[in-house]
Amino acid sequence: MTTLDLSHSRPGLTARLKGQTHEAHGGLDAAIMAKRPFADRERYGRFLAVQHAFHRDVDALYVDPALGRLLPGLATLRRLPLVVQDRADLGPSGPEPAGEPVFREGQPHDLAASLGWLYVAEGSNLGAAFLLKEAAKLGLSDTFGARHLAPAAEGRGLHWRTFAAALDDVHLSEDEGRRATEGAAAAFERVRVLVKTTFA
Numbered sequence: 001m002t003t004l005d006l007s008h009s010r011p012g013l014t015a016r017l018k019g020q021t022h023e024a025h026g027g028l029d030a031a032i033m034a035k036r037p038f039a040d041r042e043r044y045g046r047f048l049a050v051q052h053a054f055h056r057d058v059d060a061l062y063v064d065p066a067l068g069r070l071l072p073g074l075a076t077l078r079r080l081p082l083v084v085q086d087r088a089d090l091g092p093s094g095p096e097p098a099g100e101p102v103f104r105e106g107q108p109h110d111l112a113a114s115l116g117w118l119y120v121a122e123g124s125n126l127g128a129a130f131l132l133k134e135a136a137k138l139g140l141s142d143t144f145g146a147r148h149l150a151p152a153a154e155g156r157g158l159h160w161r162t163f164a165a166a167l168d169d170v171h172l173s174e175d176e177g178r179r180a181t182e183g184a185a186a187a188f189e190r191v192r193v194l195v196k197t198t199f200a
Contacts, residue, residue, distance in 0.1 A: 014164040016177065017119050017184045024188040029127075031192060035199040038134040043199075044145075045093020048086055050194045051148060052094075055080040057102040057190065058121050061114050070111070071166045077122065082148035089145040094198055102190065112176035115167060116183025120191075125152070126160045 018025075037047035059080040061067055068074045087093075103109055103117075128149040135146040142150035152159035172180060 049094025113183030120187035
């Protein structure tokens, strides 16, 4: 059982996760763009299918009470409903999520590893400005088909800095820090597999 403790602040979790998953992150970005997800709406629909499956996997984390205490406002950051709306806008394209999600509401999970998964989920929105511009070329926007790529009300930069600061305020033991890194790596790998299978 993890022993997360907010009584001591040790900055650097976001930097550690970034440094130790840099290669996986870069490889995933390249793999996604190699599939030309903005070539047309059909391919964008497959990109949405990837997003749907991944955000379904992590959705339970956003409403987890323990994580909500560590990361204030976490429940307001859910993007699964927006992805579902985007898919409804475009109609059927790409497979529906299969099997059980990685995390299920009410089921126990490793909080330290969960922080790594959330780092990946929230970090993906930081670079979504480019994706939203590409989606606009297909006639999509933050009110139709690309809602989940829209920035937070306070802007992408401030949103990320606020989230990263909350992550850095969580005190983790060395073992918990390792599990957080493993969680982030697992999240990147999960998306890589989804891209491979969805665009097959």
